[in-house]
Amino acid sequence: MSTATHRIDRAAMAIAAGLLVIAVVIVWDASSLPSTVYGIGPRAVPILVAGGLVLLAIGNAVLAWRGEFPEREDYDLQAVLLILGGLLALIAIIGLNGGFIPATAVLFAATATAFGRRAILTDFVIGFVLSVLVFLMFSKLLTLSLPMGPIERLL
Amino acid sequence: MDAFAALAQGLTVALQPMNLLFALIGVMLGTAVGVLPGIGPALTVALLLPITFKLDPAGSLIMFAGIYYGGMYGGSTTAILINTPGESASLATALEGNKMAKAGRGGPALATAAIGSFVAGTIATIGIVFLAPWLVEIALQFGPEDYFALMCVAFVTVSATFGSSPVRGLTSLFIGLTLGLVGIDKLTGQARLSFGVPELLDGVEITTLAVGLFAVGEALYIASRRNKGEEKIEPVRGSLWMTKEDWKRSWKPWLRGTAFGFPIGALPAGGAEIPTFLSYSTEKRLTKHPEEFGKGAIEGVAGPEAANNASAAGTLVPLLTLGLPTSATAAMMLAGFQQYGLNPGPLLFAERPDLVWGLIASLFIANVMLIILNLPLVGLWVRLLAIPQPWLYAGILVFATMGTIAAKPSAVELTMLGVFGVMGFLMRRFDFPVAPVVVGLILGPMAEQQLRRAMQISLGDPTVLVQSPISATLLGIALIALIAPFALQGLAKFNKSDD
Amino acid sequence: MSWSKRATLRGLLIAAAALSAVPASAQMELKIIAPAAPGGGWDQTARSMQQAMTASGAAKSAQVTNIPGAGGTVGLAQFVNTAKGDGNTLMVNGFVMVGAILTNKSPVNLDQVTPIAKLTEEMQIIVVPANSPIKTAKDLADAVKKDVSKVTFAGGSAGGVDHIMAALFTGAAGADAAKVNYVPFSGGGESLAAIIGGKVTAGISGYAEYEGQIKSGRLRAIGITSAERRAGIDVPTFKEQGIDLVITNWRSVVAGPGITAAQKKALEDAVEKMAKSAAWKDVLKQKGWDDAFVSGDAFTKFLKDEQTRVRKVLSEVGLVK
Incomplete structure (x- = not known):
């Protein structure tokens, strides 16, 4: 060489x-x-x-x-940060007693946006419905303790 | 033989329509909960146990068996479909299984996993019926030094997951070993690498690491290169079902996986992970299609999945013959018995043969039920991959965090999940294999503890490692397995230069 | 509704209870913290309490929350912070937490919580393999005295009740407790296999875990740690064999720091009502736990004494400086 x-x-x-x-x-x-x-x-x-x-x-x-590491292509930093931001938001919402459902819905919307969707509100609603279903199944059927917030207390 | 008559008796109970319904409900519930990463079969059973309280003993045990097998099957489904091993024993399944799913061969991957589990479960259950008393005596001969030697054999097999570069593979392994040091040292109660954070004292959770590296890391990686236009997932390419070729390539790994899983599962400290690693590396060495390994080889799904199931049945050997709960799941089974005031153990076969054989029979039934339920569902499962990428990965991340939130709801644990996700992303970018990290975390602490236990009992005398015939043999196997590839390579070179 | 308002209301209800036939506690909406993962001993205690509380009418509802980690100290830290002055939250704990607080250098300890009641206890036992030359507690004590390094004890996690008991036995036998050769194992099954297989000299655990093996003749019981003999258990106590070793693995419930006397009274009443109920007796029978209900000042003193004793043993074996 x-x-x-x-x-x-x-x-x-x-x-x-x-x-x-x-x-x-x-x-x-x-x-x-x-x-x-x-x-x-x-x-x-x-x-x-x-x-x-x-x-x-x-x-x-x-x-x-020796420069023997593989070549790395440039990448979409924004997408990575969006997903990580979603995760951070999830941790923060749970930490502030916002509850499982909104936290998960935010993560869902952030990830979908990172993958190129441009309908954050729709995605939030989809995420919301998904997490309500998950919450009902785990909290009510299995008595698993998920983080509680105002919405969870209503259910 | 009595065993057959007793088993037949058990089967007639299990085959009553009401009990079949319980089995069906159990299998469905188990699968539904088991798909969550971080919630393995043991926790699934723990959570659903109260439901079974309300039934009569036979119905309860049957539902119990269904939940258990369903939970296990759920774990491998997520491993294959979304590269998220639901429990540490599904790690090896994810390696090839997810590659298959991405190549449009998710159908055959799920099918070989289901049928392999069925074959392994059936053979292993027959093993319980005939070999249990004999096997358990051998298992009791295993001391800490012998377990250490077994771990050494397992360590040698890790190289099968290294990929192209030994330096990068070893780097991954050592990162895993480093993570394995975190937490309270089991033998002295001293905290290591915990930096005063109480959440770290229990060590790094295997599922948190696996889900972070595999699921979160991959989501980040794919999102980062989404404009590159590759990684198009096609749910089905070629046949949805296993082809003749798939069957031909699967049946031997099923049997070999069972041969690894059942006896090692019967060892009180054997575990389910080691047989899956052994099976994976064996299949990689024996396959006629070595070029497919790392890209989706069906042998790499068939073998480990069979090993996983066979080892689960293996843990029933010490449980039913001695009353030793040697895994978290076995401990839950014990709880299942105890709700009827029964203590499994040497006396149980004599005192309540109906329940023991009822349980064994229900394992058969649950196995059959899973196959009947899941094979038709394979088509539906694979279509999950047809969900548009943004929603698919958003859903995967929701499930990944959900498991962590449910099992260990703390900000520290979720932060770790994120950190491991970034680590998985960077490792993919720099072409480090991720599987050895998880393997290091699983094997490192086990090997360290067994070695130190052996040395503590021998008062620091290292010859104890070769004095035990079991340990000496296993260390010999590890040595041969380590040297053989180099020797063969040398020989091949020698032969070539001879021509 | 703010906490203080709720507390006032609770106080009013308690006052009203003295007059009316409806007990105040029956209106309670309890939260029970299990500082462990689902499935473990503390979780089972919490979930059993949940059942018995509502079945016996001791509380209107009860909700279990798991906060696992580090021998319960993660849960304890969170409990001390969030349950301050909260008259509706209980936490399950036990002997293991006393040791874990010390070995994990936990920033919070049991002096900061309000003791409510001890609920259950399990006696401990020492066993040897059936073919061992050791037949009695005295034989084992002699062996320990002769060469403390050669007698290996198998048991649960370092710093736990089994470890403390091994050190206490070694000390009582007249050897140096700091030199006890205690080998911690990860699970009950694994240590049992090591004992039956003769890899260690003796094994230590809760009685129930070894019961089947003793009955089947694979293990020989050397002694139990209760103060007196137990009906139906043909094993002598250590005390009657001349070895001063009385220890039980107990579980209890505590409330948050800074609750009012009225709140404490209401919780004590609710727990007592539950502990005396038929539903709870069923639970004890089903799980094989011994009823050890002690509340009030007696429990507060017990908790203090155990803390002192555990600290002493753990510093002797070098786990706590």
């Missing part, structure tokens, strides 16, 4: 660095653990895993240096 054509894959290099960081965190965490009276203590396996991660960090760094 000639040095002129090879490019260092920076994102892949970051993965290698990330693995190294994880290994350091594991060793740091393990160092505070006590030893046991008999047999192998709780420290041994974490340190073994950290060792493996260090080797793999080197392996990945070599691959990144």
